[in-house]
Amino acid sequence: MQVGTRTLIVNPVSGTGTHAEWVRRKARAKGFAVWETEGAEHGVELAREAARDGVGELAVCGGDGTINEVLRGLAAEEHLGEVTLDVVPAGTANLLAGTLGIRDTRHGLDLTDDGEVRSVDVGVAGGEPFLVSCIAGLPADASTAASGDLKERLGTLAFVVTGVQEALEFDGLHLELEARAGAETEHWEGDAMCVLVGNARKFVEEGGQADMEDGLFDVAVVERMPAGNLAIEAVTHRILGRGTEGVAHFRADEVDIVSDGPVRFSRDGELSEHESLHLDCRRQTLDVRVGPTYEPSP
Numbered sequence: 504m505q506v507g508t509r510t511l512i513v514n515p516v517s518g519t520g521t522h523a524e525w526v527r528r529k530a531r532a533k534g535f536a537v538w539e540t541e542g543a544e545h546g547v548e549l550a551r552e553a554a555r556d557g558v559g560e561l562a563v564c565g566g567d568g569t570i571n572e573v574l575r576g577l578a579a580e581e582h583l584g585e586v587t588l589d590v591v592p593a594g595t596a597n598l599l600a601g602t603l604g605i606r607d608t609r610h611g612l613d614l615t616d617d618g619e620v621r622s623v624d625v626g627v628a629g630g631e632p633f634l635v636s637c638i639a640g641l642p643a644d645a646s647t648a649a650s651g652d653l654k655e656r657l658g659t660l661a662f663v664v665t666g667v668q669e670a671l672e673f674d675g676l677h678l679e680l681e682a683r684a685g686a687e688t689e690h691w692e693g694d695a696m697c698v699l700v701g702n703a704r705k706f707v708e709e710g711g712q713a714d715m716e717d718g719l720f721d722v723a724v725v726e727r728m729p730a731g732n733l734a735i736e737a738v739t740h741r742i743l744g745r746g747t748e749g750v751a752h753f754r755a756d757e758v759d760i761v762s763d764g765p766v767r768f769s770r771d772g773e774l775s776e777h778e779s780l781h782l783d784c785r786r787q788t789l790d791v792r793v794g795p796t797y798e799p800s801p
């Protein structure tokens with residue numbers, strides 16, 4: 504590998520913010536050019552620059568937010584299919600790294616030399632890419648409010664904790680949803696407490712890791728329910744069973760969501776508002792290095 508084609512983008516303040524110096528040193532020793540983010544959205548700019556330079560291997564050291572910035576930068580330069588992405592986790596929750604079987608910062612750096620390369624699906628929502636999930640409703644709002652400590656213990660679904668009380672106060676979203684898988688189309692319309700579109704995560708059955716190579720999203724819509732309904736309890740404890748009343752579940756390669764007012768979505772933690780949103784799952788679009796415990800079909 505030529506020096507110069509390997510670049511590492513490091514967020515020095517993600518997670519506990521104690522990794523930067525060590526990572527810089529180790530990565531340089533492995534032949535990486537090391538670039539540091541200086542603030543919000545800088546990861547997008549750095550990734551665009553790396554793409555314009557024709558980067559072949561791009562490592563990202565930070566949390567899911569930093570990875571999402573880099574993903575957006577690569578997508579903006581149409582470079583997603585031209586690069587191998589190395590995830591070097593140094594965030595709070597590190598959801599993507601968990602799915603890819605990458606344990607920690609050191610493990611991520613070690614894998615840059617010999618980790619298996621897999622092609623994974625990239626979700627696109629309103630033209631912007633995501634790898635983990637795109638969610639709206641109660642969890643999207645609450646997960647941004649959850650403390651770092653909660654995120655660490657519970658992952659994205661930190662909304663879990665803010666839980667029942669917030670669910671009771673939440674007015675719900677009036678939604679029309681269309682989920683397509685090949686020639687099949689399913690419709691859902693009603694008042695939802697939340698809509699969860701997972702690429703690397705699934706929200707029903709046991710929850711947890713989803714198949715990231717099947718070209719399909721795992722979609723769950725939780726109906727707005729009267730106060731005290733047990734299903735609120737269920738969703739707040741992320742134990743959505745397949746048969747849970749009030750939960751619609753789809754697998755889809757395309758999803759359209761229309762609402763009668765602006766709805767706030769969280770794409771891998773990145774917030775944006777839409778009255779209508781088109782999502783599609785681009786099958787096996789991005790090459791990433793994975794750890795030995797990665798399971799393609801969990």
Ligand SMILES: Nc1ncnc2c1ncn2[C@@H]1O[C@H](COP(=O)(O)OP(=O)(O)OP(=O)(O)O)[C@@H](O)[C@H]1O
Nearest residue numbers: 517518540541542543566567568569594595596597
């Ligand atoms: N030099 C910097 N100074 C301040 N903020 C920065 C700097 N570089 C990047 N950021 C911001 O740091 C924030 C946190 O990044 P990130 O999401 O990667 O980590 P995290 O929140 O600790 O982890 P996770 O998303 O896995 O829970 C991002 O919003 C990013 O824009």
